[in-house]
Amino acid sequence: MDVLAIGTPAEEATLAALLRCCVREVAGPRGLVWPAPPYVLLRVAGTLLRARTHGGAALRLDGPPERLEGGSWRPLTVTELVRLAEADLADRQDEHARQGLGAGPAHLPVEPNGEFAGQVAASRDAIAAILAARPAAEPPADPWLASEQALVYGHPFHPTPKARDGADWLRYAPEAHAAFPLRLLAVRHDALAEEGDLTALDALGPAAGGYRLLPAHPWQLALLRPAYGPELVDLGPGPVAVPTSSVRTVYVPDAEVCLKFSLDVRITNCVRKNAWYELAGAVELTSRLAPVLAEVATRHPAARWLPEPGYRTALGQREGLGVIVRASPWTVCDPGVTPVLAAALALDAAPADPLAWWTAYVSAVALPVLDLYFTHGVVLEPHLQNVLVGLDAAGTPVQAIFRDLEGVKLVAGRHDLGGLHPAVASALTHDPARGWARVVYCLFVNHLTEIAATLAGHDDGLLRVLWRAARDLLDRQAAELGRPLPLRDLLAGAPLPAKANLRVRWARAADRGAGYVPIANPLA
CATH class of the missing domain: 1.10.510.40 (Transferase(Phosphotransferase); domain 1)
Known part of the structure; x- marks a missing residue:
């Protein structure tokens, strides 16, 4: 794995995130983490590591982590920590196999993950690309959207927090202050699937008689390459959209509405596609939860929520082109x-x-x-x-x-x-x-x-x-x-369940299959 120079922001952020994962999911469950103020010590694959930290369970790092080698503390690199984590996780698999216990906790795979090092490197390189792109980009004037586009380094307890598939991801990246026109499609009435209140979609532009307007994410269209014809017509560019932190959910300022698209792209753990049952589930929950949330708001007046009142898609690409309408936070x-x-x-x-x-x-x-x-x-x-x-x-x-x-x-x-x-x-x-x-x-x-x-x-x-x-x-x-x-x-003071992002990525499993590891409860 190629390594950026030690000390670059992308290298430091990647190393810090992976080290936190190792504390929580590799060394911690084995009892191989020790407080030694101002350091936290941990042992991974037999190697002693240390880092200055603050912030309790958040494990905010002060300075570069180090490893003990030949009686001296030396700077730790991403490459070295990846190798240590791989060795420790592989040894854990072997140990469980020898004991006849299967693959072990959190669905650790039987075979080592040959993709893992490359995914960590890709995430690190994505952070570097984002940092290079941000100075030349104009941040949104809207303070909410500016906050959505502030997450340069991603999840602090994820080994690949900025993993993105595809060559063109940067042009759609919220962290790079992206904004782009949606693509407008027209779907013939008999090739349409929809449910709920779709007034917001119909207001995005005109559609001929017998057709309904279907906005699409241009990145998803490039990936799907749908077949256009009488049932599905490309109407060209539509209104400008601004991506929020999830990447695939965007805000359309001219329409004052959020739209949640499918993206056949792996972002962190998952391919971000709206399953057909999730389309229907959003509308069902919007209807079902409205009276419940209104009742809770009588006791907790600060509580608000963003309903998702409708979805629309084309039958030929039910999941690939499905879009969910979501209310704007400014409206609530x-x-x-x-x-x-x-x-x-x-x-x-x-x-x-x-x-x-x-x-x-x-x-x-x-x-x-x-x-x-x-x-x-x-x-x-x-x-x-x-x-x-x-x-x-x-x-x-x-x-x-x-x-x-x-x-x-x-x-x-x-x-x-x-x-x-x-x-x-x-x-x-x-x-x-x-x-x-x-x-x-x-x-x-x-x-x-x-x-x-x-x-x-x-x-x-x-x-x-x-x-x-x-x-x-x-x-x-x-x-x-x-x-x-x-x-x-x-x-x-019961231990808290912390999601095992490293283990699920190592296992190449779906995010919904992630297990938990116990961590100390600060309420104790």
């Missing part, structure tokens, strides 16, 4: 409130009073999520890229906007899904344990841990104060909810 925020992506706040939040700001943040974001789970059996997926935080003129969190119904599930046994297609019903449900693990991972591990680390900086005392304040808020809510057992366990 109160006047004077600015939506900002939570993941961007995790990069840069510096309020004058961190404790007051944090208390407002946890109240707005966490409390409605837990209410929905325990009161209504609804599993939100409130990770950093699925939550927008509404800030008032002083920068205080006053609203939380939840989005992306693909990740929303219903707890099995608590909802009547008898009228749905079995595949749609199955895709919409989680059993209680799986649903709770998803809520806890997304809300606490992925989300609040990162926000708290940013607020506290290097002040470990402040970090403890923040988590005590969060615990007090959650304890009061637990009393209001009747102290359900999972919430009691959480407050008692």
